[in-house]
């Protein structure tokens with residue numbers, strides 16, 4: 411029944427400094443979240459390629475904004491993680507400037523997927539990002555990651571806690587695991603429809 415698919419994916423380039431232009435003038439959906447939450451792993455799972463986005467045991471690995479061209483039509487954007495406490499302050503400031511510049515000067519951004527580690531829940535830095543985005547009315551999809559790490563009761567609690575914190579319906583919380591592939595198909599559909607729904611009014 412799933413007509414929507416990711417057929418093609420290609421690394422298209424990266425931005426390392428504020429003010430740099432994306433590799434092409436295309437619509438974008440970005441993946442954001444704290445350092446180590448599993449952004450790059452989920453990008454790989456979503457595009458069905460194990461090693462297109464770099465994953466590592468060292469938090470703060472992704473320091474640039476990476477653009478992946480999907481179906482020759484839009485960019486899936488892997489953002490550097492925030493909230494990595496052990497990074498030197500100058501490095502943290504550079505990341506913040508880069509990501510904030512990307513988010514504020516971007517009329518091509520159709521939506522943002524905010525990843526939350528299911529074992530940690532929403533934290534202060536996530537809230538700040540949500541507040542930041544609501545000012546620009548950028549649609550946000552909230553996604554729990556690493557669900558394979560929880561048992562059945564832990565899973566229910568993680569979903570319930572997130573619903574309560576964000577005051578959103580249960581069907582708007584997506585539970586995923588890059589390891590088992592749980593929730594990845596649904597996430598793909600949601601990503602594609604974020605782009606589609608915007609394309610209608612704005613060809």
Ligand SMILES: Nc1nc2c(ncn2[C@@H]2O[C@H](COP(=O)(O)OP(=O)(O)OP(=O)(O)O)[C@@H](O)[C@H]2O)c(=O)[nH]1
Nearest residue numbers: 445446447448449450451466470471472491588589
């Ligand atoms: N068990 C489990 N581990 C995961 C999952 N997703 C990611 N990880 C692990 O979590 C660590 C961080 O994953 P990344 O995908 O690099 O996280 P990131 O958010 O891109 O990190 P930064 O780029 O540093 O911000 C790696 O050791 C991954 O193997 C998952 O679904 N399940």
Ligand SMILES: [Mg+2]
Nearest residue numbers: 449450464472
């Ligand atoms: Mg990463």
